[in-house]
Amino acid sequence: MFAKRNATTFALLIMFIVLAISPCLAASRNIILMIGDGMGPDVVKAAGAYKFGSEYHAFGGQSYLAMERVKKHLYVTTFSVEGSYDPGWNGGNKEYPKRRPTDSAAAATALATGVKTFDGAIGVDFQKNPLVNIMEIAQEKGLKTGVVTTVPFCHATPAAFGAHVDSRGRYTAIAGQMLFESKLDVIMGGGHPEAFRKGREYTYLSQDDWVLLKSGSTPYKLAESREDFKALIGEAKHTKVFGLFKGEFLKYRLSDGSEVSPDQPALAEMVQGALSVLEQKKGFVLLVEGGAIDFANHANNLNQSIGETLGFDEAVATVLEWIGKHGGWQENLLIITADHDTGYMHDVKPGPAGTLPVVSWGTDGKWFSHTNRLVDLYCQGSGSKIVEKLAREISDFERGKVKVLDNTDIFKMMFEALKASKPSADAGAYSLRRAA
């Protein structure tokens, strides 16, 4: 009798202990990095002004965009190896930010590898040596990895997370590396060869690689239609997916969400599918890019800039919801930033909600309209504490007293979070230079 009761008590005790520690055992460390290409702080502000009017927090109201619901807000310097950043803006010279801004390739390489390089470089240093990127480090630890973008899948930002070439324009070489060497589990973006006019079909993916992808001769399952993308959403999928929507880019969104193509997936839908494919016990690293915010700002097109930014923000809302259902901030690290500012948008003045705000542009769309201004960083979750260590306080000519990180610090944040996911491995021993 006693023995039986003791045995029952013991079994219950074991069950209690297992239940108590199981969240730790089940813990995965997912890292989701979301980049609004060319999404400077005033670009975000204009999107908020459109959505909420004077109810937006920047104008004294109480409404926030999804990305602004993320706990920590700091700023980031974005310059390339050829540049620098003077918080005093050279004694108050408003033309200063136009000098030597980074391009998307150097910025993406800094985010992906922690190393500053030259404009145009994809995953290589200033001497053109290949650099280890965060996806390769994650893969060695058993994590899944993926990239999702609204622009061609081998454009600069996703390319730096899956390829190593000395020029961002070598699209087919980048695509080949992403397809056959990157080991990425998810690649989603534009560049479908059937969506181009004759003669340009194989701008991004070579004809040979397209034939292999289409015929199922690569490790990837191909998703093309919006239905294909939607079918990925749901239960965890144990497969690799190459999502190539029909178009060079997702059709531009306007501020009211119109002008999108019903045949293409929304960024938020692609992200949902990617999360389903990547979900696993050991975790994953996912890069999401709102790539066309940059294009709209290059053209000083406010309506499209706001539409693309709100589309990106919908993807952020999707990620926040997913995190809430998948371990919360204990198991997930979310980092949202921009690779640089484009268009020099400033002096945003709101009208009523649902109307375009009045803004000024600092560029005319005719020159290389990136700038060197600070961009936002929003982050929260497991491993985000390190931002306090990496950040330094500056007195910025435009933003006042703010905490800033460098874009290379974002790699360090992800690197630290990965180290935390597998304490037995010495991540610090990594050489940041790949064996050529």
Ligand SMILES: [Zn+2]
């Ligand atoms: Zn960019």
